Amino acid sequence: MENLDEIVCTCLGVTGKMIKDAVDAGAGTVEEVQDATGAGTICGSCLDEVSRLVDIFVSERSK
Numbered sequence: 601m602e603n604l605d606e607i608v609c610t611c612l613g614v615t616g617k618m619i620k621d622a623v624d625a626g627a628g629t630v631e632e633v634q635d636a637t638g639a640g641t642i643c644g645s646c647l648d649e650v651s652r653l654v655d656i657f658v659s660e661r662s663k
């Protein structure tokens with residue numbers, strides 16, 4: 601399983617856990633997670649990973 605303490609977005613120090621929390625709080629897209637956490641809004645190099653995690657957490661939430 602993912603290491604949720606790992607920093608996904610180094611620009612802003614956003615961890616996997618913070619992304620999961622945003623999804624659990626209702627964010628369902630990368631854009632909504634960006635609004636909630638700021639992840640991916642500076643250099644954008646983490647966006648692929650943010651997108652991958654959002655997909656995972658959304659599918660887990662709906663179980």
Ligand code: FES
Binds near residue numbers: 610640641643647
């Ligand atoms: S590492 Fe996420 S915006 Fe730069």
